[in-house]
Ligand SMILES: Nc1ncnc2c1ncn2[C@@H]1O[C@H](COP(=O)(O)OP(=O)(O)OP(=O)(O)O)[C@@H](O)[C@H]1O
């Protein structure tokens with residue numbers, strides 16, 4: 001192995017390990033996203049519903065989560081919760097942390113979507129005599145959710161990139177695989193570069209696809 | 222030593238991480254802002270030899286994970302003979318990565334200034350520098366400040382990554398102490414609250430900047446309370462109205 | 463940037479008035495956006511002191527003509543001269559080549575424009591709006607620039623509003639500030655682009671009066687896009703009717719506005735009067 005320049009055969013030999021890491025990264029992103037969207041929607045609705053105490057708590061929770069680093073939240077769930085009787089596997093910890101963290105963002109995204117609905121929609125529903133819960137579920141939420149899909153999709157891409165943090169709690173996702181391969185061969189150039197390239201390929205193509213779909217959606221309207 | 226005694230003993234050690242965290246955030250911001258302006262202006266330039274490289278840097282840094290970029294600079298660059306001290310590596314990656322994201326804020330702000338302003342400035346024979354610094358920028362700044370203050374908070378959180386390349390910031394110190402304690406909950410809760418408090422301070426600083434810039438642009442806003450009132454009718458939220 | 467040049471070369475006489483060498487002169491000017499041709503081979507001359515009114519339906523290219531005349535957009539084809547100097551070209555041993563930005567900026571200085579949407583600088587007071595070009599474009603010392611700016615604002619009836627920001631002024635007042643500002647550099651050609659069409663009806667009169675006074679008092683050339691027919695009859699020496707990127711009719715107002723020859727002109731005027 002020459003120590004300067006790029007060693008193709010070594011780079012290619014890392015691929016199986018990196019792909020298994022990428023698979024884990026994508027799975028974590030997938031479950032993290034589902035968690036984030038569901039919790040986010042609940043948080044958003046609880047916050048907007050103006051329930052005494054509860055809405056204030058939701059609002060505080062969103063601010064707290066958004067105001068602290070994901071890494072420290074990850075450590076908290078990983079190191080502290082077991083002591084409180086909640087023991088999770090490392091991978092479940094990672095998914096939970098991603099889900100909780102991005103739920104705070106999803107809540108804000110949903111809120112923006114709801115705020116953006118034209119006042120005329122509310123007024124029209126009122127004049128039609130619809131009960132208020134029905135206005136929410138039948139008129140406002142469907143429109144708001146569709147409207148924020150591109151933003152949520154971009155959030156998922158951001159989450160995908162941030163799953164690299166899970167490497168710090170022993171999860172063998174893409175970055176951890178790259179580091180482990182590199183440490184075995186005492187050579188980080190190829191594996192870490194390939195890790196960056198793989199992240200780039202996935203997130204760049206996903207971002208392009210979203211932009212394309214958004215464009216088509218805009219034309220249809 | 223019981224955990225509470227340990228907590229007390231370690232407290233000063235952990236709190237010494239605050240200036241480190243703030244220093245990293247500050248230095249990285251000092252890198253990010255000029256980088257963001259350069260990238261935004263490069264991207265907006267009609268010349269291909271400017272907008273192509275700017276676009277490349279932006280896509281490169283936004284396209285992959287920031288932690289991967291940090292490790293790459295930390296572990297790979299030394300292979301090519303460029304060994305940066307951890308602080309420099311951290312500040313560089315955080316700064317350029319955030320700068321890439323912030324360039325979009327700047328671009329959006331500049332683009333939001335009506336085209337007629339540029340045309341009027343051209344028609345009056347102003348120099349390019351005057352047009353940018355005295356006509357376009359003062360109108361774009363108030364639009365950039367709110368997302369910019371968000372970026373400051375993002376940067377603060379972002380700095381926790383440098384703990385993974387041996388810089389002794391808040392996160393690093395918390396982890397180090399926690400690993401030697403039986404129940405580390407008090408340590409992590411403390412550090413979470415410190416980060417949260419710093420975020421709130423930065424948010425306040427952002428509102429402050431917003432108020433200043435808006436005042437210069439002839440508008441006034443309050444330091445507290447939301448800038449734009451909700452468009453949702455009160456009755457929809459269960460209140461009579 | 464390639465540009466085809468008319469072979470006839472030097473100074474041309476204004477065809478309509480014969481008042482001497484044209485101050486603004488366009489030859490064979492074409493402009494497209496994408497693959498839509500907005501202006502197609504336009505020839506246009508405005509003599510010193512001449513007031514020319516431009517009429518035509520929406521989207522016919524009137525604004526584009528004005529933007530070309532002050533160099534905000536560059537034509538794909540043809541030449542534009544202000545007071546004999548090419549806006550986009552420099553003569554180089556009998557041939558024309560693309561001029562520097564600095565040259566264009568220099569030539570552009572003899573032209574002023576008033577926009578439909580005013581385009582005042584919102585972060586500056588009325589006085590600053592008028593003063594800044596005096597200080598930064600011509601390099602007048604600040605006190606003198608201030609004095610001259612105040613004089614210009616007084617002339618358009620705004621002596622009491624010097625320190626107000628645009629947002630504190632009515633539309634009519636803003637447009638008058640814009641007129642004063644465009645006068646600051648003492649242009650030899652003034653362009654007006656539907657300067658009253660963004661105004662509430664009751665504010666139109668005060669702005670038209672300022673333009674009318676200006677037209678009668680100064681010997682500036684003016685190119686005025688307007689839908690105010692009686693105003694055009696009053697001040698214009700010549701009227702050009704535009705349609706789909708071409709001048710389809712031209713002549714004195716008594717002819718074009720009162721007894722138009724082209725069916726398209728007649729139809730357009732009828733539509734305007736029936737508003
Ligand atoms: N920057 C641009 N990009 C693309 N198309 C443009 C641009 N500017 C003008 N156009 C098009 O060129 C045509 C002529 O525009 P112009 O503004 O000159 O018309 P106008 O005669 O001034 O119309 P109006 O009376 O509505 O002001 C219009 O169809 C317009 O859509």
Ligand SMILES: [Mg+2]
Nearest residue numbers: 524525526655
């Ligand atoms: Mg127009």
